[in-house]
Amino acid sequence: MSVVELAKSYKLNLITSRLIKKIPGIILLFVVGYISKIIAGYIPHMEYVLIAILLGILISNTIKLPQIFVAGIESYELWLKLGIVLLGARLVLQNILEIGTIGLILVVLEIIVSIVTVKFLAKKFGLSDKLGSLLGIGIGICGVSAIIGASGAIDADEEEASLAIATILIFGAIMVFLYPLLGQIMDLSDQAFGFWSGLAIDNTAESLATGFAFSEAAGQVATITKLSRNALMGIIILFFALYYAKQGVTEEVENKAKFIWDRFPKFLLGFLLMSLLSTLGFFSKENIANIKHLYKWAFMLSFVGVGFRTEISKMKESGLKPFFVGLGAEVVVSIVTLITILLIY
Helix, strand or coil: CCCCHHHHHHHHHHHHHHHHHHHHHHHHHHHHHHHHHHHHHCCCCCHHHHHHHHHHHCCCCCCCCCCCHHHHHCCCCHHHHHHHHHHHHHCCCCHHHHHHHHCCCCHHHHHHHHHHHHHHHHCCCCCCCCCCCCCCHHHHHHHHHHHHHHHHHCCCCHHHHHHHHHHHHHHHHHHHHHHHHHHHHHCHHHHHHHHHHHCCCCCCHHHHHHHHCHHHHHHHHHHHHHHHHHHCHHHHHHHHHHHHHHCCCCCCCCCHEEHHHHCCCCCCHHHHHHHHHHHCCCCCHHHHHHHHHHHHHHHHHHHHHHHHCHHHHHHHCHHHHHHHHHHHHHHHHHHHHHHHHHHHH
């Protein structure tokens, strides 16, 4: 066997080994998700989404799961991205562009309000400038993913990144249960609530879960709106990287286009491609119905994973100051975006 063949064989075995390690955790996600569907069927006006997340939280915070399940549970982001890509086939490109255009305008407002509010509150509460930046980026754009992407770019400490992530996770866990209830109390339309959950909730998984917990239509609007926020992640992080480089705190960014592309959510392109194919009539009605079932199963695995990764013990470590800064920013962003949406609709 040649060196090339040995390398290929080794790579194939490595991939196979990684896939096998994920199987137990994926099975666990499926079982918990399926149980949540059964439970939701017995509760009037209850979507399985909230049950799935709640069961995940209860299990992960009361039982120490064996290591064998960890790799599969961590695949929840992969299922989220797959679900988003498949969802594109259900949405006509014209509607995506229409919602996305309105969403993009609202997103710009939301990002400005988030960053300005967080920076102001961070200074008042005595948080470091970089922790304030990470919280602003996380709340304004894409939650944990944005914080991770920005940490290296602005040379933030690991502790600062951990505090920002823990704070974001606290509010993600709270909002996914609170917002659908508020939406029903205020009698918001599917479109208005979809815009609100897509704008006001930080992490993509929690944002989509909140939208779909309200209704299928709200979930679709929330997806498009949230993807509009995600698409700007590279640009906003680049802005902060240049800001700190100008102060001499970090190194200058040499290739700005590559910097943005590296942080651009690639699955967004898959979502748009599926929508384009659907718009051109590539999928039959039967195909689209089958795709709907597939993305619902993918989202189910992802939403259970959201519950499993919500560790209450780690949230307690975030401290009160970042919590209060996050709380203030989340409240301001929620109110400003809701008022703007209600004025439009």
